[in-house]
Structure formats: C-alpha cells, structure tokens
Amino acid sequence: MAEPAPESRTKADAILNAAQRLFTQFGFRRTSIDDIAREAGIAKGTVYLYFDGKEAVFRAMQARNLAEVEVACDLAEAAGGGFGDRLRGVLEALYAGMYDRYGQSEHLVELSSTRLAVGPDIAGQVDRTYTGRIVGFLNAAERAGEASLAASGLDAAAIAATLMAAAKGAKQSESGPPDPATYRASLARVAALTAAALRP
C-alpha cells in the first residue's frame, strides 16, 4: 500500500524490494537469486519459500509496480483541475510512474520486452491495462461534458492508442541519455495537445 520503505515489513516485501533494485540496475539476466537474497538479508533457499523461482519473483515485482501505478492513476483522476490537467496527471502517473520505478535504466527494455519462458506477456499486460485506464478516463470525461471526443473524429480507443504511442516515443529523447524532466515535459505537451483537440 504505502510507498515501499527501505526497510521492509515482510520477507516477501524484502525480496521484492531487493529484486526491484537489482533488476533495475543490472537487468534480469545479470541478477541472480543469490544476489537478491543477499540484498534482502536472507538466505537463498528462503526465496523459494515465498516464490516459485526467479521468474515468479520478477512477475510479482511487476505486478506490484503495476498496482501501485494504478493507485497513483486513481489519485490523478480524482484530483482537481480541468480535463487537461487531470489528463496530464494520468499520463504522468502511468508513464513517468513506471519510469521512476525502473529508473532510466538501459534494462527497461529488457525488463519489459524479454519474453520470459512461461506466463503472460508482461509488456502486453501493461499495454492492455494502460489502454483500459486511458479509455475509461476519456469516456468519463466525455460523460461529464468536459471533453468532446467527437470533435476529433476519433473514438476513445484511437485516442488512447495515439497517446500511448506518443508517450512511448517520447521516451527516446534522442541524443543523450533519457532525462526524467524532459520526459515529463513531453507528456505535458501530449496532454495539452489532446485537451485542445477534445475541447467541447
């Protein structure tokens, strides 16, 4: 629930926190279960008491991040301000939120695109979740009379796809390592443009 503290409440938490740090810094392949256990201050075997294996740890970590990001998104939707401001908040919660969690690490790509042996496609799951959130937000805004989708000639799904493409493309900020500040600025521009397009 709360932002994960440096010191963790349960052992499972400690494992996930350690995994978060190490996977983000070194990537999935170059992080061993032993590393995670050591970072969490427990023995290697203990990890297997809480998770079915390395991949399960990764998936649990990803699920936790996704859940936390969704909570942040809820807050952004419920916040005050106009449609454009809340849309910016939603995009920041979704995209900058994940960005913050995984850092500007080079391993972001590997983390989200690696096809892990079994289990659901992680990147696809994030994609579907994000699409759903944005579509829901847009439709709610339309119902509230804050936005007019018809004005753009596109439906909510098409707008969501465009927003997501823009957010994805903004991450590759060209020349030089990605910078959180410019990334957020890009998201703000996308939100502003969309809000203008949907003004009733």
Next chain:
Amino acid sequence: MAEPAPESRTKADAILNAAQRLFTQFGFRRTSIDDIAREAGIAKGTVYLYFDGKEAVFRAMQARNLAEVEVACDLAEAAGGGFGDRLRGVLEALYAGMYDRYGQSEHLVELSSTRLAVGPDIAGQVDRTYTGRIVGFLNAAERAGEASLAASGLDAAAIAATLMAAAKGAKQSESGPPDPATYRASLARVAALTAAALRP
C-alpha cells in the same frame, strides 16, 4: 530525381541501389563492399572510384533517401485538401516514406542509430530535418489561417516534437512484426488529433 529504377543510369546510382537493397536486408555490418559491387554488377575496386569507402556509400544512400523524402513532403504540402489531410500527407511522406525505403527491416534501428566512425550523426540529421519541415508546415498553415497554434497553448516546435514522438512510438506496434498499414493508420490518427487541436 525519378523513383530509382531497378536498372540504374549511372554506376554511382547502381552502387546506391545495391547498397539500399543490401543494407536494408542485412544491415550495415553484414554487408560487404564486395557484396555491393557484385549486386551492382561491377568490380569491387570500381566502388572506390565513386565513393571514399563503405561509410561514404552509406551516407550517400541516406542523403539520397532524405532528399527523395523531402520531395515527397513538398508534394504533400502543395496537395489539395484541408489542413488535416495535408498534415497527414506530410507525416506519411516523412515517416511512412522512410519506412517504405528501409522496409520493416530489423536493421532499421542499426541503420539509423549506428554511430559511424566519422561524419555527422545520421539520426540527428534526420531529426533536425524533420523538425524543420513540420515546424515550417505548421507556421505556414497558421499564416494561411488554416490552423491556430495558440488554441493548443503550444508553439510550433513543441507540436512538432509531439508529432515526432508519436510517429516514433507508433512504429513499435507491439505484438507481432510492424505492419505498414497499421503504421499509416497511426499516423493518420495523429494527424487527425492534431488538426482537431489546432482548429481555429
């Protein structure tokens, strides 16, 4: 000038055409000067009569593509139709144009992001050129009263950056190999959204 024919007028053309085919299919590293010469139907040494080396061939090919794409962009700007339609045409000329030239090859990334030993940063050059074209188009449309940049609260450069990010992001169409048709559809959505945002 004309669309490059299968058979080439000059030897330099033949070399560039061969390079285009091979670089696109196999990438820069896995294409040898000898391959290019053979594909062009000339001897290896002849390549060095027209270009200073492998990298020079690559840069000339890239320059030719960029020039051709700019011509297509000129046509799209001058075409009939409303602001939104022409913006879509410009984006298609710039992005789908390059996409068509390099195919959906996996080597696109290598081709445009490889840091070649010496010479200008290829990807950066494309980026600057594209930015300039879009900014110019937007400003012209504003002068002609077809678009109102002020309506969005963003200036032409910011809008251009957003468009380019969206176009870049759309290329990663998630799940499955990129598909030219869906790519063009993404560009059309971006154009439609932007046109709505800038309607006077």
Next chain:
DNA sequence: AAATGACCGATTCAATTGATTTGGTCATTT
C-alpha cells in the same frame, strides 16, 4: 515450522587459436 547454505547438474563465460572475411590498395588490363 521457518530458515539455512552446501550441493548438483546445466548453462554461461572467458580465453585461445586458427581460419575466414573485410575494407581498402594498386599494378595490370580494357
């Protein structure tokens, strides 16, 4: 019951080495 860490087989790494390929040159041919 909860936690540990030595242990196992499989995978990955790193260093070596010999063969092949490559970008580029240039004496020769057309």
Next chain:
DNA sequence: AAATGACCAAATCAATTGAATCGGTCATTT
C-alpha cells in the same frame, strides 16, 4: 581514362575447452 580483381594487413568468426556461475533442491539447523 575507366575498370578490374589479386593481394595485404587487420578485424571478425567459429570451434574448443576448462572454469565459474546459476537456478533450484533438500538434509540439516535454529
């Protein structure tokens, strides 16, 4: 003058192989 292709040194590749690492298990300890 234009074009060729054998040639060279350097870079790359592929195969080998012995060591190190990894994910996962389980008898033992706490």
